[in-house]
Amino acid sequence: MAALKHNAYLNNEWTPEEQSVLEELLAKYSSDNKMHCYAQIALQLKDKCLRDVILRCRWMSEKLTDLLPKLTNIANQANASPNAQAILPMDSDGGIFYQAIGGLTGKLLEQNVQALDQISANFAACKIQENINLLLQTQSNIVNVANNLNDISEMKRMPPLPVKLNEELANSILQQPPPVQEKS
Structure with a gap:
């Protein structure tokens, strides 16, 4: 079953420069359809394919989702308003959530x-x-x-x-x- 893992051939290494370009382009194309946004970014990152970009964005979203309860807890302790939400919802089995597309x-x-x-x-x-x-x-x-x-x-x-x-x-x-x- 290991041969069927979804990340068997992915380029998981992201340089700081690639990460910076990704973040800039996510902001630039934020009003576009998600798939169009990801395709534009993949075209501009020569060593990354569309799947790499989507999975990196998902990973970034998961990091935000994991960080959110900690930030909310800190915000509650400081009497701040905890109204933040995760950018992209994730599927329970780790797949790309179709609503995010x-x-x-x-x-x-x-x-x-x-x-x-x-x-x-x-x-x-x-x-x-x-x-x-x-x-x-x-x-x-x-x-x-x-x-x-x-x-x-x-x-x-x-x-x-x-x-x-x-x-x-x-x-x-x-x-x-x-x-x-x-x-x-």
């Missing part, structure tokens, strides 16, 4: 999370046949996310995704059964 891509990813949760529940309840439409929806969302990424001009300058959805295979597996005709 935002926009249509974030909504499609959220739909996929819900569909995959329902698929898991259906397997547990032996309702496997009900998963076909959910799998079709998930496939459609993946295609839409990939197409949306292709439409972002900054993404066109990024290296291609290492794996592409085999639509022919997916369509052959997820072929919708013909409607059942009622006997008269």
